[in-house]
Amino acid sequence: MHEQSMKKRLFRFFGAFSLISVVTVAAAACIVSYRHVMEMAVTTSEQIVEKTADEVDNLLEDMISMSRIISRSAGVQSVMRTEYPQYKAQFSDRFELDAYLSELNQYNSSIFAMYFFADNGMAAKSQYYSFINEKAMDNPYCQKALQSEHTIWLPPEQGSQFAVTTGETLLTTVTPVKELGSGEYRGIVVVELEAAKVSSFLNTRVSESGFLYIQDTYGRPIIGPADMTAAQLSERVRQNASYSWKDAIFHDLRIEQPVLQTGWKLVCTVPGRELAQNVLLIIKIVSLVSIGVMGIALLLAYRVAAYIVCPITKLDEKMRLVEQGDLNVHAVPERDDEIGALTNRFNMMLNTIHILMEHEVENQKKLRLTELKALQAQIKPHFLYNTLDSIIWMVRSGDKDGAVRMVMALTQFLKIGLSRGREVITLREELAHAGNYLIIQNIRYKGKFTHEIHLKEEIASCLIPKLVLQPLIENAIYHGMKPKRGSCHLKIWVRPMEKNIVIDVIDNGVGMTEEASAALNNTLRHGSGPRAESYGVVNVNERIRILFGEPYGVTFESRQGEGSCFRITLPMRWEEETE
Structure with a gap:
């Protein structure tokens, strides 16, 4: 009777303890799960944004690279230093520059077209489109680039600002060219890229209803996914409020990342309702699992605690010796269960550490030789x-x-x-x-x-x-x-x-x-x-x-x-x- 009474008292005690533990653990688990899910959503979205931004940056960097190559070419520098008394005098140099730009355009097929204009009336192009105005140096965008002495970016527009094209939506860079002899800016390089090539990178699926787009310096959407029209993009952006995920649960998740040096931003937006559904589902699962686990733990803890803890304690003592630097420790497995397997793996780990330390010494020797060759190769x-x-x-x-x-x-x-x-x-x-x-x-x-x-x-x-x-x-x-x-x-x-x-x-x-x-x-x-x-x-x-x-x-x-x-x-x- 005394023994049964003790069991009852222990049962009541552990019952009350279990109830409090279940409520506490479930609440904590729900909070942690909520934060974890939201952080995972942010992390995943940030990884997508970062990858997409790298791809877009690489594409736009090609435009900058082409501008630099053209600006520094000997032919372009020579043309800017040449004065042409008559229009006919330009024909030979214009033909050579057209061929040079065309060859560059074929080398980098992602570029739509490239143009060069100089203050002496020279105009060259990489494609067979007709110029809108060969005196493009008077173009306001060209004047702005010459005044700022930096590349300027034009948002996508249908058709070209400089040539008669077939109506493609084009993203344009306008870069001033310095004549290296005088140090004066006497030319302009224009590089055009189809906006559809950028849009293809924005097709990455963020979530069921989340999407990527690029906005200009004023916060206006200018490029969206390939399967979304400009009107649809503007409507979707207008509908989604721009809140951080740390605010209320139904606010949208919004992540921004600058695009190269354009002043534009790559934006990822995910509706808050979609995030909330995932969070609530995981909270329910965590709550049920926590209750079940706590019940099972209370049922088994009294009988198995000592059985489990004893060998673990011995293994912990061995680990402490290893922590102090004694790698000659050997743990003897006393059982054939998971604890015994853990003990065997502990011994295997020590053996592996010995082998790795020997390999590390050899690798350091090889690394020294590799560093020497790498430095010499530079x-x-x-x-x-x-x-x-x-x-x-x-x-x-x-x-x-x-x-x-x-x-x-x-x-x-x-x-x-x-x-x-x-x-x-x-x-x-x-x-x-x-x-x-x-x-x-x-x-x-x-x-x-x-x-x-x-x-x-x-x-x-x-x-x-x-x-x-x-x-x-x-x-x-x-x-x-x-x-x-x-x-x-x-x-x-x-x-x-x-x-x-x-x-x-x-x-x-x-x-x-x-x-x-x-x-x-x-x-x-x-x-x-x-x-x-x-x-x-x-x-x-x-x-x-x-x-x-x-x-x-x-x-x-x-x-x-x-x-x-x-x-x-x-x-x-x-x-x-x-x-």
Whole structure:
């Protein structure tokens, strides 16, 4: 009787406790579920918006890229510098520009059409549509772009602002073109894109009744899904109130993301009633499941708690030892159920950790080599296109001797740069490579600078990583000597110093301020700070440190108005030692 009474009292106690627990857990679960569902809806919608925005941005970025390519092309720059006394004088250049624009249009078939207009009356197009007005520089959009000196975006309109098309709805960019010789904006590049291509990305299904659209800077919808007309889009946007999901449950979910640099926004909207239905359904399910689980837990807890907790406690003790760093722990499984399986997996996990740690050591070695190759791959003679272009102009202008000298220098430059796949070359080869680079640049800049190279013959056969001098010389030319008026001089001084090799690249260019010099040295020492203008120098420094360690690398000194000096410090290694 006493035992039964105790059971009754325990039952009443656990009954009351169970009732309170069920109500509390159910309420908490409903609140958590509500927030989770809403957050999941927001997260899913944000992912859709982000993906769609990337696709739209890529499409619009193609328009910007085409504008930049056209603006910087030699043909466009040449046309803007040319004065045409008569309209007929434009025919040859106009034909070449039409062919050039047409070739670009075929390369990027997503673009509808491209046009170029200049203040000297030149007008070119990529398609065979007739111009509305060849003097499009007077167009108000063109005037606005020239005044702002930035690309402007025109919202979709039926038909083109610049040519007689077949009625397509077109999205347009108007970009001013600077004539690089005078620095004046003397032309306009127009790129048109069918709005339907953007609409195709907006067809992504957000929910049963949610949709995506793009609005302009005034909040007006301008592009919607392909299966929705402009009138239907405006009506749907008008019907949906713009509230955040954190407000009342029947308010709409609205997510916005800027579209490139257009000032427009990609908007995702989901009706609040649809969200509310999902939330209420999940709340009902969570409530029922919580009641069932709590009832079962109360029924089984008294009998199985000790049976379950005891082996878990032992396993927890083992885990604590592992947490303290003892990986030689081994747990003995006492049962053949889930707890026993968990114990076995614990042992397997420790074994796996041992294996992974061994693999990690090996992977770090491989990663070090991979980083070296990746950094070296970034340092390439990217001036090749400019060099070839200079050769073409020298041939056209009749300077065959200069073209031959540049071709021979370029051949030797590339030959040494490839070096039959070797990662290290002799100092003599590296300096020959640098000398050829200086010859090419001196021809390109019409003898703006002179140079000298000093190398002690006793260290000429020392081995160094290839392509460590070119980025430093390039930096000295472009940021030191090129901005300076008058002729300049560059000196490369190679000498032994104890067991090291020291290479100085010295120029008498414009130099740098103390703040800029300190910032560059901080970047070289710690890998932090501005890297844009010193990207090649930083890469050389990182390559040397990966190969030889912290004591070696690149240092920098500069005085404004007097010049700069890059110093490379390398260990002295001989060809005989390497073999």
